[in-house]
Amino acid sequence: MRAMALRLALALIALLPGAAPAQEAVASFGAGATRMVLRSTTDIAIIAPVIERFVERNPDLSVSYEQWGSNDLFDDSRAACDGRRAPADAVFSSAAHQMVWLVNAACAQSHVSAATGALPPTRRWRDELWGITEEPAAIVYNTAAFAGQDVPHDRFALLDLMRADPDLLRGRIATYDIAASGLGYLFAHADSLEATTFGAMLEAFARVGAVATCCSAEIIEGVAEGRFLIAYNVLGSYVANRQSQAVGIILPEDYTLVLSRSYMIPRGAAHPEAARRLLDFLLSDEAQRILERIGLLLPRDGAETGLLPSAPRAIALAPPLLVALDGHARRRLFGLWEDAFRPAQLP
Template sequence: MIRLLALLLTVATGFTLAPPVSAQEDRARIGNGNTVLELRSTTDVAIIRPALEAFVEQNPQLSIEYEQWGSNALYADSLAACAGEEPSADAVFSSAVHQMVALVNGACARDYQSEATLNLPSARRWRNQLWGVTEEPAVIIYNSALLAEENVPRTRFALLDLMRNTPLSLAGRIATYDIESSGLGYLFAYNDSLEATTFGAMLEGFARTQAVATCCSAEIIGAVSEGRFLLAYNVLGSYVANAAPADVGVILPEDYTLFLTRGYMIPRQARQPQAAGRLLDFLLSTQGQTILRRAGLIYAQDPEETALLPSARRAIALAPPLLVALDRSKSAQFRTLWRTAFAAIALP
């Protein structure tokens, strides 16, 4: 560990911080009903729109005011709403589920039960106040035209070997999420630190290859497709499925693959809680889940992919242990170690 920290501190001297991103990234009005359901979410509007359109078609008296946010900004907004400092959404839907668990733990959510919610597995519901709607893997992606097939890392051990053996050719060509600006990136990295015996070595390898920590999914995927990055680590698979560039290959790491379920919460101050519950039930219904699967938000394994063994699936459960990730002392230590390994800069 001393050697790791020395190396990280050495390579960190030239790193700079990224400029802050704007809070609200996009918005859309869906439907024409007089009763307006305000939904704040980290999910791209284009990805979730088909499900929301199908919902308002069945509920023509409703319309949805959809706001797309970055995960950290959405968490801050939800905390302010919980404290009565800002108007509340009627539903919050976020990929940064550690933040969602914290909101529920802070008495910011209201109860809701239905047959659909009670039928969810325990890992996808907590306290009848938080529900997991999707099932999405964290994957490795690579430029299939530039990275030779024999060098494609199908496990973290293989990725470590690649970084050790070819650090010069990989210099500045590996990317992942910036945990400073991405709550999802923090969640994946923190879970890696708990799961993987390789985590310390991975940070050392990222430092040696001058890996880039950046934002966000679309930009990372685009940069891999264009060859600015050769590969990217811990990218949310649903965004890759939606972008679907022909020259981007996808690997579900065979040592283990993290699976995220996006959390849905009805805030305590919601003005339309019944409509929010109705939307939740639709998203969990057979029709809703089919639409989400088509959108890539529920993992459906490609027949050409190597089958991922059940033992390699690691579900990130909606449960109190996620609160540890937000503990101030642990979070500060983790961020300090991570920050020394990455240049948190914007894509060129």
């Protein structure tokens, strides 16, 4: 990587029981005098090209990038909003429901520009939350295991496969642990609202001993190695970045959830102008092309993705996402999930 643009230092941090939320890794970009803090759920190795380009375009700025798990980042952001922790200058998270909660709790500040104004309504809320990416929730499979066989192209076919050969798939279907992953919880919540198949899917997962575990990279690695044969609702951008022939990806034809990682400027940010400049850059044509190249943005040409025109279901940045954090809704979904899944563990 270019030395002037990136000094990457991965610092794995042990999370002790009861410890305050902490980042998983950190990286430093650029050498500008004004150093902004960006806290994000996006893996450093994936997002690096676009942040590198930003600091090249803005040599007076540098970026201290902190990689977090979504739930820990939410806890940290709430503490910062309450004045119990120092806030970041920008927060960038895949857990859109948590970001909507923060904005609704008056934890953010506004920004209006030509770039933010050009966003569709599903990717902008109250001029305080903006969707930067478009990433599908995919079905992922081990290509060797399905060589010469049909793979399930929608949820109905996946259900048929689990019913027809439960022994083949026993303990070898994976998805996110919704207790550990804010993104996994969001996808499960969206499925529960969208899919007539939701109840049947949970029953089938229970029947084949499906595994709920964390996280995207771990699940995809398990599929590549053959420990899992299928993974459900995995963020497709992580599969695209892995570029492994051992892993195939399907965007479900019945419907495909599409997530926008959302960006917020905390109310107490020390460098809000730097955060605004980064936001406008991320929404620029140049940055969006980079995001498309690294798999964080769906290609404009649907033929490149194989996604049917009727299939995309955008998870809109809007007040209905607050229902996902309602206590009753959470207890109900967790109850259904616990009935369906054994404790998270790798086979």
